[in-house]
Amino acid sequence: MRIGIVCPYSFDAPGGVQFHVRDLARALRAAGHDVSVLAPASEDTPVPEFVVPAGRAVPIRYNGSVARLTFGPVTARRVRRWLAEGEFDVVHLHEPMTPSVSLLALRYAEVPLVATCHSSMPRSRALRAAFPLTGPFVEKIAGRIAVSEDARRTVVDHLGGDAVVIPNGVFTQDFAHARPRPEWQGASGAPTIAFLGRLDEPRKGLDVLLAAAATILDRLPGARFLVAGSGTDVPARVRAALGEHAHAVELLGRVTDEEKASLLVSADLYVAPQTGGESFGIVLVEAMSAGAVVVASELGAFRRVLDDGAAGALFATGDPEALAAEVVALAGDPERRERYRNRAREAVRAYDWSVVTGQVLAVYETVLSAGDVLGPRGRLPGLADGVREVLGRARRGWR
Numbered sequence: 001m002r003i004g005i006v007c008p009y010s011f012d013a014p015g016g017v018q019f020h021v022r023d024l025a026r027a028l029r030a031a032g033h034d035v036s037v038l039a040p041a042s043e044d045t046p047v048p049e050f051v052v053p054a055g056r057a058v059p060i061r062y063n064g065s066v067a068r069l070t071f072g073p074v075t076a077r078r079v080r081r082w083l084a085e086g087e088f089d090v091v092h093l094h095e096p097m098t099p100s101v102s103l104l105a106l107r108y109a110e111v112p113l114v115a116t117c118h119s120s121m122p123r124s125r126a127l128r129a130a131f132p133l134t135g136p137f138v139e140k141i142a143g144r145i146a147v148s149e150d151a152r153r154t155v156v157d158h159l160g161g162d163a164v165v166i167p168n169g170v171f172t173q174d175f176a177h178a179r180p181r182p183e184w185q186g187a188s189g190a191p192t193i194a195f196l197g198r199l200d201e202p203r204k205g206l207d208v209l210l211a212a213a214a215t216i217l218d219r220l221p222g223a224r225f226l227v228a229g230s231g232t233d234v235p236a237r238v239r240a241a242l243g244e245h246a247h248a249v250e251l252l253g254r255v256t257d258e259e260k261a262s263l264l265v266s267a268d269l270y271v272a273p274q275t276g277g278e279s280f281g282i283v284l285v286e287a288m289s290a291g292a293v294v295v296a297s298e299l300g301a302f303r304r305v306l307d308d309g310a311a312g313a314l315f316a317t318g319d320p321e322a323l324a325a326e327v328v329a330l331a332g333d334p335e336r337r338e339r340y341r342n343r344a345r346e347a348v349r350a351y352d353w354s355v356v357t358g359q360v361l362a363v364y365e366t367v368l369s370a371g372d373v374l375g376p377r378g379r380l381p382g383l384a385d386g387v388r389e390v391l392g393r394a395r396r397g398w399r
Contacts, residue, residue, distance in 0.1 A: 001364065003028060004088040007039035008100035010057035010068035011047050014254065016282055017118050020147075020168050024360065025050055027169065027353040038082045038101055040070040043063050054078050054101045066201075068099035072226050079104040083111075086145075090114060096141065097158065107135045112367045114143040117163065120150035120301065126372065127288035143367040145360070151279040152302050164363065168282045169356035172348050176290035178261035186268045191331050194267035195215035196283055197274075199231025203295065205273030210241035210249075211320035212273075214328070217245050219328045226231025226263060228252040234291055245278070264290035268337075269327060281305045285351045288312065288344035293337045295326050301317065311343040 006022040018039070025035045041053035055075050057068035079101055083091070090113050093102045105206040106113065144163035146152035155163040186192035193216075197204035201240065206227070216223055225248055227234075237358060239246045255263060270287035272294060276358045284294050285305060294312030296302040306312040313330060315322040330337055349355070 001090065002034045002088045003036075004083070004091040004105075005035060005037045006091065006093045006100040006102045006105045007037060008067075008069060008095045008102040010040035010070070011051060011053075012040070012042055012045050012057060013068055016280075020118070020282070021094055022051070023171065023353060024108060024357070027357040032355060036082070036088075038079065038105065039314060040068060040101060046151045052082055054082075057100075060099075067098070067100075070118050071099055071100065071101075071104070075101060076104050080108050080181070083109055090095075090368060092116065092360075092364075093141075093354065093378070095312045095380070103137075106140065109140070112143075112370075113141045114145065114363055114367055115159075116145040116166075117377065118147050118152045118168075118276065118279055119154055120148070131338045131397050142370065145363060148301050148304065149282045154279075166356060166359045166363070167351050168280050168285070170282060170285045170289060170348065170351050172285070172289040172352045174257075175261050175264060175286050176291070178258075178265040178290060180266040181262050182261060184266035186224065187222070189220065189331065190224070191220065191268035191327075192224050192226060192266060193269045193271055193327065194226045194228070194263055194287070195273070196228045196255070196263075197227045199227070199234050203275050203277045204229075205275050205318075206231075207237070207241070207298075208273040208275065208318060208320050208323060209271055210238060212323040213249065214242055214245065215321065215324035216327050217242070217248055219324075220331055223248065223327075223331075225249045226252060226267065227278060228255045228260065228263060230254050232332040260286070261290060264292050267292045269330060270294050271323065271327070272302060272343045273323060274299060274302075278302065278394070284312070285348055290340055291344075291350045292297045293330060294344070295323065295330065297323075302335070305347075307343060307347050311347045312340055379387065 005021055005025055007018055009015050009017050011018055021037055025037050028035045028251050035050055037051045038054055039051055040057035041047050042056045043053060049106050057070045059068050090112045091109045093105055094113045095118055096102045096106045138159050144155055145166050147168050148164040152163050152165055161271050184192055195209055199206050213225055228247060235253055238249045264287045270292040273286055274297055278299050281302045287294050296314055297316040297317040313326045315326045
């Protein structure tokens with residue numbers, strides 16, 4: 001199959017959607033398919049060989065974050081050329097309503113379209129305002145995927161129709177077999193606590209973690225915090241929160257995929273203190289795959305990944321004292337930590353790319369097999385139910 005995948009966010013900066021698109025392309029290529037990815041990227045940005053740069057992006061505040069997007073006549077010409085040269089059997093758009101290359105590809109593509117929604121935006125006035133202009137193009141989408149129930153509600157509220165839920169994928173064995181770094185490993189009574197995220201975004205919860213760290217260090221003086229990610233004035237924020245104990249926080253900056261896996265397999269606990277705007281929580285799956293015990297805010301998306309608290313600890317969102325209490329309790333309870341690890345090893349199987357790729361291919365095949373039953377705009381009524389039936393048969397076969 002010739003598959004085109006469109007990512008609206010720039011490969012110049014790391015992000016969950018970019019990683020998902022990159023790894024989906026790799027998994028599909030490993031399965032024997034011909035895959036090309038179109039995404040914003042500067043010409044000098046290192047990208048995988050299957051990624052076609054759509055041009056330099058500009059930072060725009062979007063959905064509580066800063067997204068790097070590209071648009072305009074030059075980008076539109078590049079999108080049309082990529083579509084023409086690709087001769088794709090199916091084009092898979094990610095975040096099709098984001099004002100970037102995905103929306104342009106939605107406008108110009110004349111082949112079967114599949115779209116994946118990653119975001120959780122229950123009250124987006126911008127999407128509602130834009131729908132009268134984009135609605136006719138949305139009708140071209142034949143298959144709709146959401147990475148979680150939270151993202152599915154965004155599809156229902158803003159795109160109309162339904163979507164089949166297929167989670168983000170993780171190469172779980174890469175994390176399970178990663179090599180730990182001795183300098184990152186903790187000891188009895190002195191755990192290593194890891195955090196990864198965009199440090200400038202309040203919703204990622206770094207300040208919640210720093211507020212909790214003071215209490216944790218009072219109870220566990222040897223604890224260490226390894227913080228990975230980019231941001232400005234972070235050392236000053238650490239000093240303001242912890243004073244003379246700021247040395248307990250080691251700022252790693254951006255990390256490579258290999259370094260991330262080593263960090264997670266070295267850590268005793270992984271903390272996810274996000275305060276909102278999360279539709280899935282892929283880093284939780286990565287941490288669980290690596291054997292780190294997860295302590296996460298009780299957002300709906302995180303609760304579902306952690307099997308309602310059976311595969312990791314949950315604490316009241318935005319409450320540093322609750323976070324500190326969970327970390328201290330886990331540090332003194334090895335049996336509980338082992339129960340979480342055992343359940344997490346089972347839970348992550350559903351997110352491995354060997355499973356997720358088959359589910360995505362089932363959507364492609366359902367869309368392509370629709371043939372003459374497609375509606376006048378290429379949309380198959382009731383597709384979500386049809387895909388669920390296909391996925392159900394596939395899952396029974398996998399078991």
